[in-house]
Amino acid sequence: MTAVSKLLRRSEAAVLAILIVVMIVIGVINPAFWQADNLFNLLRANVVIGIMALSVLTVMISGGIDVSFPAFAVAAMYLTVIAMNAAGYQGVVLPFIGATLIGLVCGLANAFFIHTFRMIPLIVTLGSASVVRGLLLGLVGTSIINIDRMPPSLIAFGSSTVDIGGSKLSLMIFIYIGIALLMWLFLTRTMAGRAVFAYGDDAESAKRVGFNTRRTVYLVYGLAGALAGFAGLLHSSMIWLANPRDFVGYELDVIAAVVLGGASIFGGRGSVFGTILGVFMLTLIKNSLIIMRIDNTWQGVVVGCVIVIATALTAWRDRKALV
Amino acid sequence: MSARLVEAAYPEGRPRPEIEAHTMAEPLIELRAVTKRFPGMKALDSVDFQIFPAEIVCLAGENGSGKSTLIKIVSGVYDFDEGEVLINGKPVADFGPRAAIAAGIQVIYQDFSLFPSLTVAENLALNRLLSEGKTFVDPKRRRQLGAEALARLDVTIDLEATVGTLSTADRQIVAIARALMSDTRLLIMDEPTTALTGREVDRLFSIVREIQVKGIAVLFVSHKMREMLEISERITVFRNGRKVEEGPTAEFNEARITRAMTGHDIGHERHVWVGDATTAPRLSVRNLSVGEAVRNVNLDLHKGEIVGLSGLLGSGRTELAMALFGMEPHSGEIRLDGVPLRLSSVQDAVGAGIAYVPEDRLSEGLFMQQPIARNVIASAINRVTRGLFLDRDRLNALAEQTVSDMRIATPDIEKHAGQLSGGNQQRVVIGRWLLTNPKVLILNGPTVGVDVGSKAEIHRPELIQNCNRILLMHRGEIVDCMDAQSVEEDDIHGRLKGLR
Numbered sequence: 001m002t003a004v005s006k007l008l009r010r011s012e013a014a015v016l017a018i019l020i021v022v023m024i025v026i027g028v029i030n031p032a033f034w035q036a037d038n039l040f041n042l043l044r045a046n047v048v049i050g051i052m053a054l055s056v057l058t059v060m061i062s063g064g065i066d067v068s069f070p071a072f073a074v075a076a077m078y079l080t081v082i083a084m085n086a087a088g089y090q091g092v093v094l095p096f097i098g099a100t101l102i103g104l105v106c107g108l109a110n111a112f113f114i115h116t117f118r119m120i121p122l123i124v125t126l127g128s129a130s131v132v133r134g135l136l137l138g139l140v141g142t143s144i145i146n147i148d149r150m151p152p153s154l155i156a157f158g159s160s161t162v163d164i165g166g167s168k169l170s171l172m173i174f175i176y177i178g179i180a181l182l183m184w185l186f187l188t189r190t191m192a193g194r195a196v197f198a199y200g201d202d203a204e205s206a207k208r209v210g211f212n213t214r215r216t217v218y219l220v221y222g223l224a225g226a227l228a229g230f231a232g233l234l235h236s237s238m239i240w241l242a243n244p245r246d247f248v249g250y251e252l253d254v255i256a257a258v259v260l261g262g263a264s265i266f267g268g269r270g271s272v273f274g275t276i277l278g279v280f281m282l283t284l285i286k287n288s289l290i291i292m293r294i295d296n297t298w299q300g301v302v303v304g305c306v307i308v309i310a311t312a313l314t315a316w317r318d319r320k321a322l323v
Numbered sequence: 324m325s326a327r328l329v330e331a332a333y334p335e336g337r338p339r340p341e342i343e344a345h346t347m348a349e350p351l352i353e354l355r356a357v358t359k360r361f362p363g364m365k366a367l368d369s370v371d372f373q374i375f376p377a378e379i380v381c382l383a384g385e386n387g388s389g390k391s392t393l394i395k396i397v398s399g400v401y402d403f404d405e406g407e408v409l410i411n412g413k414p415v416a417d418f419g420p421r422a423a424i425a426a427g428i429q430v431i432y433q434d435f436s437l438f439p440s441l442t443v444a445e446n447l448a449l450n451r452l453l454s455e456g457k458t459f460v461d462p463k464r465r466r467q468l469g470a471e472a473l474a475r476l477d478v479t480i481d482l483e484a485t486v487g488t489l490s491t492a493d494r495q496i497v498a499i500a501r502a503l504m505s506d507t508r509l510l511i512m513d514e515p516t517t518a519l520t521g522r523e524v525d526r527l528f529s530i531v532r533e534i535q536v537k538g539i540a541v542l543f544v545s546h547k548m549r550e551m552l553e554i555s556e557r558i559t560v561f562r563n564g565r566k567v568e569e570g571p572t573a574e575f576n577e578a579r580i581t582r583a584m585t586g587h588d589i590g591h592e593r594h595v596w597v598g599d600a601t602t603a604p605r606l607s608v609r610n611l612s613v614g615e616a617v618r619n620v621n622l623d624l625h626k627g628e629i630v631g632l633s634g635l636l637g638s639g640r641t642e643l644a645m646a647l648f649g650m651e652p653h654s655g656e657i658r659l660d661g662v663p664l665r666l667s668s669v670q671d672a673v674g675a676g677i678a679y680v681p682e683d684r685l686s687e688g689l690f691m692q693q694p695i696a697r698n699v700i701a702s703a704i705n706r707v708t709r710g711l712f713l714d715r716d717r718l719n720a721l722a723e724q725t726v727s728d729m730r731i732a733t734p735d736i737e738k739h740a741g742q743l744s745g746g747n748q749q750r751v752v753i754g755r756w757l758l759t760n761p762k763v764l765i766l767n768g769p770t771v772g773v774d775v776g777s778k779a780e781i782h783r784p785e786l787i788q789n790c791n792r793i794l795l796m797h798r799g800e801i802v803d804c805m806d807a808q809s810v811e812e813d814d815i816h817g818r819l820k821g822l823r
Contacts (some may be wrong), residue, residue, distance in 0.1 A: 021572035189460050191452060198438050198449065206435035210453045 004045055007157025015277045026288050027319040033291070036167035037062070042280075042287055043169040048235040050279040051176060052254045053261075054183045055227035057275045059260055063200035064221045065120035068110060069254070070247035071129035072225050075136050078103040080233050081145055081154070081242040090153040099233035100226045107134060107225020111218040118322065121221075135209070136244055145242040154229030158237030172238060196220055200267030251302075254306035257282040264314055282306065326820055342808065351414045351428065351509055352397060357406030359392055366392040368564040369406070374509060374540050381543045381551040381572070384561035390544050393561070394511055398430045399423030423567070427508030431515065435498040439487030444469030446486050447501050454505070472500040472611055476530055492523035499530065503539070510534060511542045516550055528554050548577045550655050560584055589817050602626070603661060606763050608647070611655035616642040618800050619655070624763065639800075644765050649671045649681040659762060673702070676757035679765045680749070689739030695733060696722035698740045698751050703758040726756040 027033045059066040076099040106128065113124045117321055118173055147155070161168035186195040195216045198206040207213050236242045261278025263270030285306065289299055339340055350373035359367040367389045374380055374397075386391045395401040396408070400422040408418040410426045441777050448468035452460065452625055457470060469482045478500075480493055489497065502510055512531075516524045545551050551558055551572070558575050560568040562585035569585040604623040604809040611620045618641040632640050646653040649672035657664045659675055666672050672679070672743060690698055699722045700707060707718040722736045733743060740751055756764060 103639070145515045189456055191460060192439075192458055194445070197441060201438040201440045202436070205434075205438060208432075209449055264440075268438070 007182075012271070012274045015260060015262070015281055019277065019281050022281075022284060022288075026131075026291070030291060033113070033288075034226045039300055040167055040169045042162075042283060043173050044238070045283045045287065046276075046279050047170070047172045048132045049250070049257060049283065050194070050230050051179055051227055051231040052250065052278060053275050054064060054180060055224040055231075055261055055273065056258050057181070057270050057272065058187070058220050058256050059121070059198060059224050060263045060265065061200045061267060062196045062216065063203065064114070064220070065265075066110070066121065066125045066127035066221070066224050067255075068106070068125035068132070069224060069228035069231075069262075070250040071132040071136075072103045072228040073235065074244060074247050075106065075132050075232075076100070076229030076246045077232035077246070078136060078140060078237045078242055079301075081151065081236060082140065084151045084154075085145070088150060092153055092157045095151075095154065096230060096233055099229040101229070103110055103229020104222050104226040105231070107222045107228070108208045108218060110225065111221035114221065115214055115217040132188060135141070140244070142160045142244055144244070145226040147240040150236075150240050150242065154233075154237040157282060158234070158240065164225045170238070171285075175234070180276055183305045187272060191215070192219060197268055200269075202268075248282065248318060252303055252307065253282060253286075253298075256303050256310065259307060259314060260310040262314060263312060278310075333530055345814075348375050350374060350409070351411065352428065354393075354396065354411040355407050355409065357396060357403050357408070359396060359401060359403045365564050367396070367403070368562075370564075370566050372397075372559065374542060374565065376508065377535050377538045377540055378557060379535055379543065381545060382561065383545070383548075383558055383580055383584055385553060387563040388432065388561040388584070390561055391513070392564075394430065394513060394542070394691070396546065397423070397509075398428055398511060402441075409503065421524045424505070427506050428511065429502035429505065429507045429509070430511040431495070431498045431502055431513065432516070433513050434492050434618050435804035437486045437501075437613055440485060442485055443473075444482040446484075446497055447472040447504065449603045450501060453503055457581055465760055468504070472804050475503060476500050478530070484588055490523075491518045492520075492526065495519070495527065496530065499502035499534075501730065505538055509540045509542060509551055511544075513544050514546065515543070516545060516547060524550065548580050551580065552577070589759045592811045600694070604648075605660060607656075607658040607661075609656040609658075611643070611646060611653055611657065613639070613642045613646045613653045617646065617653070647763070648677060649764060661728070674757065676760070677765065678702075678761035678763070680752050680756060689752060692739055694737045695726065695731070695740055695743070696736040699725045699736075699755050701759065702755050706758065719805045721758065724759060727758075729754040732746055 023033070030037060044054055052073070080095050080099040082091075090094070109119070110124055110128055111127075112122050113119050158172065161172045162171055163169075185193075187196065192215075195206065195211045195213075196219070198209065198211055198255055199213055199216045199220075203213060206216070232247070235246070252274055257263065257278040258270070258275050259265065259278070260281055261271070261274035263274070263275065282303070285302060286299055289302060335693060352374050354370060354372040356369045356371060358365065358369050367398060369554070370389070370393065372393065382390045382393065383447060386774075392401065394405050399418055399422055407414050409415065410418075410422075412622060415422055415426075436551055440450075441449075441629050444466045446469075448465040452465070464481055473482070474498065476496065480489065480497065486494060486497060497606075499510070499512075517739055519527060530551075531543075534815045535539060537655060543551070543555060544738060552575065555572045556819055558570065558572050558580065562584060567586075568579075578710075602625065605626045606622070606624040608620060608622040611622070612618050616689075620639075620643060622630075632643065642651055643652040647657065647666070649668050649670070651668035652667070657666060664671070664676075666675070690701070696719060700718055703721075704713075709716050721735065726736055731743070731747050731754065733747065738747060743751065753764075753766070
């Protein structure tokens with residue numbers, strides 16, 4: 001066991017411990033929490049944020065930050081649904097490939113600016129997010145595609161479930177788990193994945209050792225865009241709705257979840273397992289706020305606090321570890 | 324407090340391998356009449372240079388003499404304008420980084436180029452795994468590669484530890500082990516001992532000798548002459564882009580190296596203090612303790628007197644200095660001109676007239692991205708204000724004055740501090756404190772990373788030459804007091820060794 005994974009494991013273990021405590025407390029207050037229906041609902045709420053978190057995790061390990069994924073997700077989702085309606089196409093695989101590709105192209109554009117002009121990722125992704133959202137609303141349309149106009153194939157796909165003890169578990173969970181497994185394999189078991197860690201740790205050294213840092217930057221942001229595009233269409237399939245103004249405020253939730261999962265904002269550290277825990281924690285918090293009938297506006301306060309506290313903790317941990 | 328000098332353990336007459344054997348062999352790499360120009364200057368001027376298999380060569384020279392340029396040419400990083408590079412006697416047409424690596428040339432940079440968040444094993448294995456062009460990583464093989472690399476140097480470091488948690492010395496060993504993983508024939512080390520303690524330097528040198536036994540040549544760049552003399556078999560001295568001297572180390576001593584580096588003899592005349600030790604002391608310290616690090620230290624400092632404080636790392640010298648600057652909580656009494664002081668913060672110390680030049684210029688002293696003028700004035704900003712505003716003319720006049728007083732080599736005061744050489748940067752820091760009209764100036768390790776020429780010009784460089792009294796610290800106490808007029812450098816080394 002490495003010292004890094006020890007450390008991460010420690011923060012993962014901490015998240016896990018807090019998670020269990022929170023769940024027990026919620027269970028005591030409201031025994032309905034432990035019902036399979038509620039838990040399955042909770043898991044279902046993890047899927048889209050979770051896939052987006054995995055994309056942001058990769059970017060953060062590389063030492064960057066991405067705030068453009070909600071915009072890319074919206075663009076990929078809305079364009080795909082509109083194209084499906086225009087063509088009268090009823091299918092699932094091709095639309096998802098299309099949405100993923102749209103996200104990929106957007107992500108590669110981010111990579112182009114970040115690598116070619118050595119720009120700060122925050123500025124690039126802020127800018128590209130604004131441009132993509134603006135173009136979508138300005139050129140494509142502003143009207144929400146409701147359930148009556150949503151492609152039935154997507155609705156059928158998004159609502160597919162498996163029956164476990166009389167409760168329905170969304171099959172989308174397995175897509176999330178599958179993507180998480182692939183991301184774990186990529187980050188820990190491939191040279192390209194290790195390159196992301198090396199680049200985030202020390203870009204100059206990564207270059208000296210012989211990593212192709214250009215390829216790494218393109219891979220990281222391309223992958224982030226592709227996952228965002230995929231998650232966008234998945235989200236729309238699950239809520240039977242395509243809203244071109246969707247995903248507002250997701251940046252904060254997702255980044256909070258990733259940081260909560262122990263990834264370092266300085267790059268070089270982070271894990272898939274931690275991120276999954278972070279996502280679950282965040283979803284749980286928001287979910288229980290709703291159950292406790294706390295006003296929606298307070299969710300922002302809570303998520304903001306979570307991001308600041310979690311970042312402070314990881315920053316403190318990183319500094320301690322490096323001394 | 325120039326502890327580095329004292330810590331550099333003097334060799335105990337180790338036998339030097341014979342150099343004659345090499346003259347028969349073919350040089351590993353040879354530079355013939357290599358010239359490298361930068362805009363406005365010749366960084367290297369028609370330099371011939373050879374390295375033979377399994378020899379240890381030291382490059383000496385002041386900052387800007389062409390050492391670094393030479394390293395970059397040998398490692399293929401720089402193109403050159405004239406001349407040729409021969410590998411194993413054959414000219415290489417297009418000598419770049421790839422050709423250098425193919426020829427077995429590896430460089431260990433001062434920052435080691437390691438990945439702090441990755442494990443030792445991964446840091447070691449990355450190069451090999453990359454060169455094999457594999458897509459997937461096998462953790463077992465990664466561990467095995469790492470273990471092999473460390474075994475080759477006969478050292479044990481936890482393979483699963485993150486590199487960021489290792490000591491500097493261990494990180495350096497990881498960097499060396501990594502460099503030796505490929506088929507290395509020449510290892511270049513750029514100032515490898517700068518951040519090491521005496522014992523760590525000894526360990527490094529024994530590793531270097533082991534590398535040599537394996538037939539690998541080592542090219543050393545160092546500022547420390549004792550170390551050059553101890554480790555190398557051949558010394559090459561550069562000055563202003565030219566090779567000025569070269570020969571077997573046995574033919575060199577410190578004075579000869581110094582002369583070659585600077586082109587003139589550095590004054591070895593000692594600082595003589597004409598003062599009256601019977602007058603009331605300027606600074607008087609009684610029963611000063613800093614936790615366990617400093618215990619009941621008494622110290623008197625007279626006006627104009629220079630006292631050197633020496634001791635091994637961990638002897639408490641730094642803690643004592645920090646306490647006097649208000650940075651360490653302490654007990655005991657400190658009086659300045661007879662007035663008792665309460666030094667619980669840096670502001671207290673500065674207000675009382677105590678100035679401190681830190682050991683690490685980079686992290687503690689300078690604003691690298693700011694002009695020299697602003698750096699110089701930073702601690703004496705009150706002297707150049709007019710109401711709420713800065714008096715620019717006065718600021719510039721003061722800065723110009725300091726630059727000329729301190730003999731800081733710069734075309735103008737608007738140059739950024741980060742563009743100056745190490746020695747000049749230090750003068751900026753000292754100049755800054757002198758502007759505050761301090762009563763006591765504390766210099767912590769003033770010559771770390773500074774070359775000989777600069778040392779002699781910073782007026783208080785090494786202990787013996789400049790001090791009136793030298794105090795030796797050990798385990799938090801002052802154990803010895805020597806009169807600088809009568810003591811020799813080796814005496815201090817001897818006494819320090821005795822304390823270990």
